[in-house]
Amino acid sequence: MTDTDTDIAYVVDVSPGSGTLPPRAWPPASDATRLSLNGSWRFRLSPYADADTAFTAEGYDASAWDTLRVPGHWVLQGQGRHGSPAYTNTPYPFPVDPPFVPTENPTGDHLHTFDLPAHWPAGGEAVLRFDGVESCARVWLNGAELGEFKGSRLPHEFAVTGQLRPRGNVLAVRVHQWSSGSYLEDQDQWWLPGIFRDVTLLHRPEGAVRDHFVHASYDHVRGTGTLRVDSEPAGRVLVPELGIDVASGETATVPVEPWSAEQPRLYEGELVTDGERVRLRVGFRTVRVEDGLIKANGRPLLFRGVNRHEFHPETGRTLDLATMREDVLLMKRHNINAVRTSHYPPHPAFLDLCDELGLWVVDECDLETHGFHAVGWRGNPVADPRWTPALLDRAARMVERDKNHPSVVVWSLGNECGTGEGLSAMAAWIRERDPSRPLHYEGDRSCKDTDFYSRMYADHAEVEAIGRGEEAALDDPESDARRRAMPFVQCEYAHAMGNGPGGLAEYQELFEKYPRLQGGFVWEWIDHGLAHPEFGYAYGGDFGEELHDGNFVCDGLLFPDRTPSPGLTAFKSVVQPVRMDGDGREGVVRIRNLYDVSDLSHLEFAWAYEKDGATVREGVLDVPAVGPGGSVELALPEPPRRDPDAETQWTLRARLAKDTAWAERGHVVAWAQLPVEGGMQPPAPGGSAPVRAGGRIALGCGEFDARTGALLAVGGLPVTGFGCDVWRAPTDNDNGMPWVAGSSLAAKWRALGLDRMQHRVEAVEPRADSLVVRTRVAPAASDLALRVTYHWISNGIRLALRMDVEPEGAWQVPLPRLGVRLGLPAAYDRVTWFGAGPGESYPDTGAGAMLGIWSATVPELQTPYVRPQENGARSGTRWAELTDGVRPLLVDGGTFAFTARPWSTRELDAAAHRTDLVAGDTVWLHLDARQHGIGSASCGPGVLPDHRLRPGQEQFRVQFSVRDSAAPRRPA
Numbered sequence: 001m002t003d004t005d006t007d008i009a010y011v012v013d014v015s016p017g018s019g020t021l022p023p024r025a026w027p028p029a030s031d032a033t034r035l036s037l038n039g040s041w042r043f044r045l046s047p048y049a050d051a052d053t054a055f056t057a058e059g060y061d062a063s064a065w066d067t068l069r070v071p072g073h074w075v076l077q078g079q080g081r082h083g084s085p086a087y088t089n090t091p092y093p094f095p096v097d098p099p100f101v102p103t104e105n106p107t108g109d110h111l112h113t114f115d116l117p118a119h120w121p122a123g124g125e126a127v128l129r130f131d132g133v134e135s136c137a138r139v140w141l142n143g144a145e146l147g148e149f150k151g152s153r154l155p156h157e158f159a160v161t162g163q164l165r166p167r168g169n170v171l172a173v174r175v176h177q178w179s180s181g182s183y184l185e186d187q188d189q190w191w192l193p194g195i196f197r198d199v200t201l202l203h204r205p206e207g208a209v210r211d212h213f214v215h216a217s218y219d220h221v222r223g224t225g226t227l228r229v230d231s232e233p234a235g236r237v238l239v240p241e242l243g244i245d246v247a248s249g250e251t252a253t254v255p256v257e258p259w260s261a262e263q264p265r266l267y268e269g270e271l272v273t274d275g276e277r278v279r280l281r282v283g284f285r286t287v288r289v290e291d292g293l294i295k296a297n298g299r300p301l302l303f304r305g306v307n308r309h310e311f312h313p314e315t316g317r318t319l320d321l322a323t324m325r326e327d328v329l330l331m332k333r334h335n336i337n338a339v340r341t342s343h344y345p346p347h348p349a350f351l352d353l354c355d356e357l358g359l360w361v362v363d364e365c366d367l368e369t370h371g372f373h374a375v376g377w378r379g380n381p382v383a384d385p386r387w388t389p390a391l392l393d394r395a396a397r398m399v400e401r402d403k404n405h406p407s408v409v410v411w412s413l414g415n416e417c418g419t420g421e422g423l424s425a426m427a428a429w430i431r432e433r434d435p436s437r438p439l440h441y442e443g444d445r446s447c448k449d450t451d452f453y454s455r456m457y458a459d460h461a462e463v464e465a466i467g468r469g470e471e472a473a474l475d476d477p478e479s480d481a482r483r484r485a486m487p488f489v490q491c492e493y494a495h496a497m498g499n500g501p502g503g504l505a506e507y508q509e510l511f512e513k514y515p516r517l518q519g520g521f522v523w524e525w526i527d528h529g530l531a532h533p534e535f536g537y538a539y540g541g542d543f544g545e546e547l548h549d550g551n552f553v554c555d556g557l558l559f560p561d562r563t564p565s566p567g568l569t570a571f572k573s574v575v576q577p578v579r580m581d582g583d584g585r586e587g588v589v590r591i592r593n594l595y596d597v598s599d600l601s602h603l604e605f606a607w608a609y610e611k612d613g614a615t616v617r618e619g620v621l622d623v624p625a626v627g628p629g630g631s632v633e634l635a636l637p638e639p640p641r642r643d644p645d646a647e648t649q650w651t652l653r654a655r656l657a658k659d660t661a662w663a664e665r666g667h668v669v670a671w672a673q674l675p676v677e678g679g680m681q682p683p684a685p686g687g688s689a690p691v692r693a694g695g696r697i698a699l700g701c702g703e704f705d706a707r708t709g710a711l712l713a714v715g716g717l718p719v720t721g722f723g724c725d726v727w728r729a730p731t732d733n734d735n736g737m738p739w740v741a742g743s744s745l746a747a748k749w750r751a752l753g754l755d756r757m758q759h760r761v762e763a764v765e766p767r768a769d770s771l772v773v774r775t776r777v778a779p780a781a782s783d784l785a786l787r788v789t790y791h792w793i794s795n796g797i798r799l800a801l802r803m804d805v806e807p808e809g810a811w812q813v814p815l816p817r818l819g820v821r822l823g824l825p826a827a828y829d830r831v832t833w834f835g836a837g838p839g840e841s842y843p844d845t846g847a848g849a850m851l852g853i854w855s856a857t858v859p860e861l862q863t864p865y866v867r868p869q870e871n872g873a874r875s876g877t878r879w880a881e882l883t884d885g886v887r888p889l890l891v892d893g894g895t896f897a898f899t900a901r902p903w904s905t906r907e908l909d910a911a912a913h914r915t916d917l918v919a920g921d922t923v924w925l926h927l928d929a930r931q932h933g934i935g936s937a938s939c940g941p942g943v944l945p946d947h948r949l950r951p952g953q954e955q956f957r958v959q960f961s962v963r964d965s966a967a968p969r970r971p972a
């Protein structure tokens with residue numbers, strides 16, 4: 001059959017569907033009966049859209065079919081029997097030939113038999129509701145066809161009164177993977193067909209609420225809230241706590257506490273009609289753009305936001321309530337105050353959680369046509385009026401469903417659709433229906449349909465220019481003028497792919513400096529790595545897709561299993577709502593309250609005075625309840641005594657003084673460290689004279705290869721592979737944007753040969769009390785080099801190295817790293833260190849790492865990026881002790897970054913998945929003078945100038961000693 005066949009013409013018809021009810025508010029809790037139809041369904045997959053429809057007839061025997069969990073995606077169930085997931089970023093995985101889709105169109109037939117529960121009321125009506133089906137569904141109940149719809153992450157309802165019977169109802173749903181709707185759903189994510197959200201049967205008693213619209217605004221001057229609930233049919237609106245008892249459609253104004261993300265004050269109420277009592281959770285707030293700023297309740301907002309896709313490594317975009325709650329709790333605990341629901345309305349229960357726990361939400365429509373970019377935007381549906389009804393349908397389904405959530409403060413038209421009249425039509429419809437919320441769309445720089453200016457991945461310099469109001473003119477003077485008068489938000493920035501993102505702190509400084517910059521939303525919340533038996537977590541290409549975008553789908557602040565990555569820990573520190581700075585030597589701290597509405601009374605401020613990483617005194621600071629935007633300067637307690645030989649500092653922590661709905665008392669909201677004294681490095685030990693014996697040279701406790709000068713042992717502990725090292729396994733950010741990977745930093749590094757440096761030994765020079773080894777380190781086929789000289793001295797107990805590095809030639813690229821590498825026996829698998837920790841830190845990513853004494857096993861030091869890459873450096877290290885439990889090796893005598901891993905850099909570089917990495921017989925220890933920063937060039941700006949590792953003259957010092965004692969050097 002062909003796509004002109006009338007029976008399947010609906011698949012490629014650009015209309016949104018037929019037979020469905022008009023959209024309405026998400027049915028909140030009410031006393032009306034409902035029946036979940038989630039569960040085990042019968043399932044059959046056909047390769048084409050025109051498979052026979054005999055299964056929809058009454059009495060069809062589907063006992064031979066597979067079973068499938070609904071909600072769910074069929075490609076993630078059935079162990080490969082139902083096809084596989086596929087990942088593309090922007091490319092459509094089929095020819096761009098709108099509205100047509102491939103003849104090979106996987107089609108899932110679903111059957112579910114159900115009885116009405118005994119308590120199902122007689123009379124009234126019934127509605128069958130689908131909260132999300134990708135990408136197109138045709139529905140039958142008891143043999144009668146109800147209709148068909150598109151709009152994957154939007155709700156659709158059918159009236160089914162009259163079709164239901166007490167027992168043996170048969171619901172048949174045919175789902176096509178591809179439809180004309182797929183052209184509108186080209187979001188950067190896995191293609192995952194199926195009935196992936198709830199299916200529910202709702203009883204609608206006579207006189208039940210068909211739709212209701214809660215209007216609850218806040219007047220910050222008077223401190224009053226105004227409530228009006230429109231309802232169809234009319235009813236009474238009760239909010240007992242506020243003494244409100246009015247008819248729907250009537251207005252009540254009373255003193256209230258406003259709703260905000262910080263203080264999500266909800267008032268419980270009810271809408272009572274003749275047929276139903278509907279729960280209301282009223283949050284009073286007013287959001288508007290005024291004086292060039294986005295204000296909530298009269299105060300400018302600063303979004304500390306993230307972009308959230310719905311994702312679970314086992315179930316794809318099917319999320320249970322516990323997972324949704326976990327997302328919100330994790331956001332709250334990491335100082336995130338806003339979420340953009342990229343790039344479609346989420347499961348509606350997620351918004352309930354945002355109302356309850358407090359997040360500002362940018363609710364985005366299920367719309368992206370990015371793949372038209374590849375064809376010069378020819379045929380783009382948003383610029384073709386034939387598609388406008390479908391776009392309007394999507395806008396209405398979002399707005400109507402979500403309009404009663406106080407957390408939703410911005411409507412977003414969609415993502416990356418280019419420009420066109422369809423977007424303007426959506427904007428006009430939304431403005432008419434709900435003028436109370438500002439509009440967002442990033443893809444049209446003329447900003448004609450939006451209330452603020454939004455960009456993605458603008459670099460720091462451009463953001464600063466925008467902050468100053470000095471951005472470059474873009475198009476016609478009229479839109480330039482309109483845009484300049486608007487507030488600015490980065491709807492996506494700080495691409496969190498792999499190790500990184502770097503440069504967060506510098507963005508935040510700009511956001512806090514220029515009022516016009518109202519923050520942004522990190523891309524993105526979670527890695528979309530799918531659980532895979534062979535690869536651990538799979539990314540694009542792992543299912544044999546002919547077209548895919550690799551691991552670009554793993555770019556979140558959470559790993560797929562929702563473990564926070566170091567990027568999230570850093571973001572938490574960068575956006576902390578309380579800042580503590582000052583002068584540790586003078587013993588003064590300035591505490592700034594960066595909250596929007598809260599004073600500091602919910603926090604307890606703990607101080608600790610630390611000497612060489614150990615707390616010697618601690619207590620609690622008495623901090624006044626400074627209001628939002630305010631600050632106070634306080635004297636810290638007198639330190640016990642000045643100790644100039646030791647490194648001393650104050651560590652300050654702002655902790656929750658009481659349990660909250662999202663974290664327990666004691667949860668650290670913000671912290672800071674103020675240095676007092678710098679301490680002293682142990683002096684370099686000298687005295688021993690080199691002694692040559694066999695092919696070796698002994699110098700105190702060190703042993704060297706007489707020919708190469710390489711370190712072979714220290715204190716009897718064998719060392720392998722010693723030498724200067726400049727290579728790191730490129731990070732996703734080093735690799736740059738996949739579509740310009742050829743010009744990335746990593747490509748330049750590899751072209752130059754930094755991954756295969758050769759070490760030519762020029763001289764091994766035993767001196768009276770030292771050993772000097774001169775080398776020239778350079779890649780094949782190049783005349784660029786590093787002159788590296790190792791100066792060794794020892795007193796028999798300690799072995800000290802000074803490595804001098806002098807670049808030769810005109811180096812044009814930064815170095816990945818600069819330091820030494822050595823191999824230790826695999827038994828050296830535990831480390832205790834005094835430095836930044838407990839997590840990794842690089843020059844531009846370390847905001848979450850604290851100076852202290854930390855311990856970890858070597859496996860624990862590995863950050864499990866889905867695609868293996870450089871990770872795990874602990875920087876600012878003063879000393880590190882690695883141990884086999886018998887004879888610890890101490891490294892100190894300088895400040896360095898260390899990395900310890902059970903595989904080599906080469907193996908790390910070659911690995912495509914974590915499962916490729918197998919621990920060998922060596923722990924590879926890197927001690928780096930410096931590392932190149934991380935940046936966020938996987939989609940955005942590279943490393944800022946201050947964090948680049950430019951080859952230059954360098955002197956690096958470090959000392960080694962081995963003790964015959966199993967006891968750790970310091971208690972951790």
Ligand code: GAL
Nearest residue numbers: 089188415416492523555939
């Ligand atoms: C943006 C897009 C996101 C994502 C991101 C890169 O252009 O809106 O959906 O693709 O880039 O990860």
